[in-house]
Amino acid sequence: MGYRGKLAERQQARQLRRTGLPLSEIALRVGVSKSSVSLWVRDVEFEPRPPVTRGRRRAPNALQRRKQAEIDRLVEEGRSRIGRLSEREFLVAGVALYAGEGAKQDGRVRFVNSDPRMVVFFCSWLRHFYEIDELRLRLALYLHQGLDLSASTAYWSALTGIPGAQFTMPYRAVPDPSIRHAKHVHGCIAVGYSCSATHRSIMGLVSALLGDAVIPG
Numbered sequence: 001m002g003y004r005g006k007l008a009e010r011q012q013a014r015q016l017r018r019t020g021l022p023l024s025e026i027a028l029r030v031g032v033s034k035s036s037v038s039l040w041v042r043d044v045e046f047e048p049r050p051p052v053t054r055g056r057r058r059a060p061n062a063l064q065r066r067k068q069a070e071i072d073r074l075v076e077e078g079r080s081r082i083g084r085l086s087e088r089e090f091l092v093a094g095v096a097l098y099a100g101e102g103a104k105q106d107g108r109v110r111f112v113n114s115d116p117r118m119v120v121f122f123c124s125w126l127r128h129f130y131e132i133d134e135l136r137l138r139l140a141l142y143l144h145q146g147l148d149l150s151a152s153t154a155y156w157s158a159l160t161g162i163p164g165a166q167f168t169m170p171y172r173a174v175p176d177p178s179i180r181h182a183k184h185v186h187g188c189i190a191v192g193y194s195c196s197a198t199h200r201s202i203m204g205l206v207s208a209l210l211g212d213a214v215i216p217g
Contacts, residue, residue, distance in 0.1 A: 006032070006036075007120060007121075007124060008116060008117035008118075008119075008120035008121055009030045009031070009032055009036075009040075009117065010040045011116070011120055011158070011159050012029075012030050012116050012117065012120075012159070013026050013030050013032070013036075013037050013040050013041055014040060014041050014044050014158075015116075015155055015158055015159065016029060016030070017037075017041040017044040017046050018044055018045075018046050019046070020046050020047050020048050022048070023037050023038055023041070026041070031075060090125065090128070091125075091129060091205075092209065093121075093125075094121070094122065094125030094126075094129070095202070095205040095206055095209050096209060097111075097118065097121065097122055097125070098111060098122070098202055098206060099206045099209060099210060101113055101118065101122075102202070102206075104203065106196065106199065106200070106203075107194070107196045107199060108192060108193070108194050108195075108196075108199055109126070109191075109192065109193040109194075109195065109198055109199045109202060110190055110191070110192045110193075111190070111191045112188065112189070112190040112191075113188065113189065114184045114186075114187065114188040114189070116155075116156075116159050116186075119156070119159060119160060119189055119191065120159055120160070122191060123160050123161070123162075123191060126191075126193070130198050130201070132193065132198075133195075134162075135166070136193060136194060136195065137160075137162050137166060137191070137192070137193055138162075138166055138167070138168055138191075138192040138193070138194075139156055139157070139160065139162050139166060139167045139168070139189055139190065139191060139192070140167070140168045140169075140170070140171070140189070140190040140192060141153065141156065141167060141170040141171070141187050141188075141189055141190075142170070142171045142173060142187050142188040142189070142190070143170055143171070143172055143173070143186075143187030143188075144172070144173045144174075144187065145172045145173065145174055147185060147186075147187065149170060149172075151186075152185075152186040152187050153167060153170075155186045156186065156189045160189075160191065162191075168192075170187075
């Protein structure tokens with residue numbers, strides 16, 4: 001059975017709905033239609049957020065509308081071209097993801113990212129292709145000071161299905177306004193699994209995949 005497309009989007013939409021966001025805002029953030037969001041979150045309990053009064057919001061101009069229309073068209077085109085992943089395609093996609101974002105040091109699987117879709121994809125991939133001892137999975141959170149640690153812990157726990165008790169000590173970074181202004185509201189998460197056999201198997205797949213790469217002379 002291949003990877004269930006849009007699993008990450010579903011989980012992200014449900015998590016956002018719990019915070020009280022309206023369907024239209026969730027659809028915009030997740031990049032799906034409002035009708036899809038409505039279907040995914042219909043059983044999620046939430047308290048609506050009070051409206052934010054920041055003055056009258058300008059309607060998008062012609063250039064912005066054209067840009068958004070192009071983005072929407074290309075997103076749908078991408079979904080059509082990718083379709084539903086087969087078993088082999090799911091395997092290769094996960095290997096490529098780990099080749100770019102995973103730890104290469106022997107002995108421990110470790111995948112670090114701030115994009116919830118990538119994290120959900122990797123966790124689904126790891127559980128699908130390997131017999132995982134769920135009690136040995138660990139999450140390490142990197143979060144700027146001033147952001148809500150409890151909310152971020154709950155967010156990543158819900159997305160990954162890894163209990164809060166299996167989080168390691170978080171790293172609270174001190175923001176440097178001279179370097180970075182925007183911060184990931186839920187921080188960056190590292191998924192860890194201490195198993196040499198699993199890590200070596202993944203690296204074998206990575207070597208097989210990259211071994212077929214054509215490097216210009």
